[in-house]
Amino acid sequence: MSSSDSHAEEHQYHPQDALTPAVKATTITGAAGIFAASCQATLNKHNIGLLGTFTRYGGTIAVFGASPGCEA
Secondary structure, three states, rough: OOOOOOOOHHHHOOOOOOHHHHHHHHHHHHHHHHHHHHHHHHOOOOOHHHHHHHHOOOOHHHHHHHHHHHOO
């Protein structure tokens, strides 16, 4: 065996699942986004209702949810 063969044997490729951590992180931060949006809706002076949290502050939910998905 040459030195390059022994080097290749030391560092074998071990596949790792990339989707599971990405989905988990996106779910957690998406839930945090829903919480932040509901806090924004609560502190608003106008009553916008339950769906107003999603329609008016949906951008907050999207930013929270997409951030870890882009990094993972």
